Amino acid sequence: MTNVIQYQGRKARRAGSEQRRQAILEAALAIIVKDGIRAVRHRAVAREADVPLSATTYYFKDISDLIADTFTLFAERALTEVIEPFKQKAFELLSNFSRDTLANPDSRAQMVxxxxxxxAAFITDEFHQRREHLVAEQAFLQEAVLDERLRDLADLYLRQQLESLKIATEMFGCSNPRLDAELILSTMMTIEQRLLVHPEYATPEFVEARMCNLIDKLLPRG
Structure with a gap:
């Protein structure tokens, strides 16, 4: 992971300098969430971070480096604060089931x-409690299409999410665990994007109906 998560800008040499550098990245991320990537400018970031303009140009020679490092910080935090806790919770919950559970229709229905x-709870919690994370994630993945420096990081970010889903689909004997995991993740991300556009759909009933329908189609029967 450390081979992929690499910052582009000038490295801080002292603790105080690192705090200022972090403040600049936090400010850039706040601007991205609020106004979009194209609103990130040295002057705007300096104002948001409450630092001199010279500080942003010292650490980041151009805007593309600043944006790349902002998304690097986002991905680094998301991997430890969002994705890893989700994996742990998922494994804890799914450990109550096994492939043999599928043989009993009632048990299978409970598993689904x-x-x-x-x-669904993960998706709705993300929307209600960490909406800024979802907005930043959408922006990050879109920017990875345009900036090749972010592509390996985006691949790592998605692989980490796929891994827990792949292990789950393997546990349940899905015919093609990796493709099924990719289908689950792409559905989750599509729903998240839809909720950002239509927040009125951000209800447990709306999301659960779609995720349970998908899981029911993917899990083997008996």
């Missing part, structure tokens, strides 16, 4: 509901 509801 439990797994689908867990994924």
């Amino acid at each position: 509901t439990t797994f689908g509801t867990m994924l």
Whole structure:
């Protein structure tokens, strides 16, 4: 992971300098969430971070480096604060089931509901509690299309999310665990994007219906 998560800008040499550098990245991320990537300018970031304009140009020679490092910080935090806790919670919950559970229709239905509801709860919690994270994630993945320096980082970010889903689909004996995991993740991200555009859909019922329907189609029967 450390081979992929690499910052582009000038490295801070002292603790105080690192705090200022972090403040600049935090400010850039706040601007991205509020006004979009194209609103990131040295002057705007300096104002948001409450630092001299010379500080932003000292650490980041151009805007592209500043944006790249902002998304590097985002991905680094998301991996430890969002994705890893989700993986741990998922494994804890799914450990109550096994492939043999699928042989009993009632137990299978319970598994579908439990797994689908867990994924739906993650999505709705993200929307209600960490909406800024979802907005930044959408911006990060879009920027990775345009900036090749972010592509390896974006791949790592998505692989980490796929890994827990792939292990779950393997546990349940899905015919093609990796492709099924990719389908689950792409559905989750599509729903998240839809909720950002239509927040009135951000209800447990709306999300659970879609995730449970998908899980029911993917899990083997008996």
